[in-house]
Amino acid sequence: MDKVLALEKLKQEMLDNKKLPLKTNLVFGEGSSDCQVLFIGEAPGAVEDQQVRPFVGRSGQLLRRCIRDLGWKEEEVYITNIVKRRPPENRDPLPQEIEAYKPYLTRQIEILHPKIIVTLGRFSMNYFLGREENKIKEILFSERATKICYAYFLPEAKITRDQGHLFLAGNLFVAPVFHPAAALRAPAMMEAFKKSFKNLPKILKKVDEMK
Template identity: 55%
Template sequence: MNKSEALRALEEEMAADASLPLSGANLVFGEGNPDGLVCFVGEAPGFHEDRLKRPFVGRAGQLLDTLITGLGWKRGDVYITNIVKRRPPENRDPLPEEINAYKSYLARQIEILNPKIIATLGRFSMNYFLPFAKISRDHGKVFEITTPPSAAAEGGVTRLVIPLFHPAAALRSSEVLNQLKNDFKKLPAITSGKAVIQKAETPVFTARKKKEDAPQGKLF
């Protein structure tokens, strides 16, 4: 099974999972290049994302597209998703129990994609990978995390995570916008291995597998 097939299977599994919260909203699984070096992870879909079933297509998404193309990349060069994959009512912040319900699916999605860089957008996705980080202090820094051993990787997997401000926050503050632009400029250097990297303590979350699968280790 290739990456695209594995992602489709995971999306179908999520769609059939009646235990997931926010079931009244559309599932916004993610999109982009499954072989891309960078995976952007946001918080949750908004109104436009729910309507179109695509991540980051509203005003924040337009800013994200502008930042991506400003690097000489295309949106289709990267992968874009969220932790919570359905819209919370009134675009409120995702609740801890909603993040807990969806996070194992994100872990499996990341495992399939195996990106070189995970660029988190906003504090909720940042704290999934870096639970002790603060967005105001740690944005633009590059952290190395190592997942615990699992059936898929006996020695764990090393990944690079760069926390970024959420584009929606940048739309509300010119200061945050400038910081986001400056942090984005670091991405090409990270992809080419020319970045200062900091070790980070890795959170440990269990990735839920299908019942017929063999027992798995913990991810993230």
């Protein structure tokens, strides 16, 4: 099936599923169905809920600007969230909400088949690196070290430690970075966020070399 049609079918399935938690607008995701890079956050915010688009608020503007600064076009990547609807008062997604949306994110990733997944923030990072089912995580690229390291699943995964690396989580290449909202709150995180973004082309090249 054509990727665009497959994504539309998946979106309609989600709209038809009245048992999914949260009853705000479904913010499915946007970008190229042939993307090499898939950006995944945790959940939509108020602006995203209003516009029914991912990452269009202040933090989203930072994300999109950083994407353009790499010479990439927004329409060449894909942007989405783990949970596709806004939690009340912008609270963190609950474990049961993440689990409810998990099958749909899994299928979305299978359809898109990106070369790398860039996780935005700790919830998205832990979704991939903190799950025992994903088995071994291999640190394939590091901003701070040249030695290749290995680790089993990371129940104590920490965004401050693990951002800027490239991991092999199951069969997915995952590159964690700070959430742009966190970067806007702290100058040190902003510096690390931008540095990690600048390394994404190197990470993409690394993945190409290993395939």
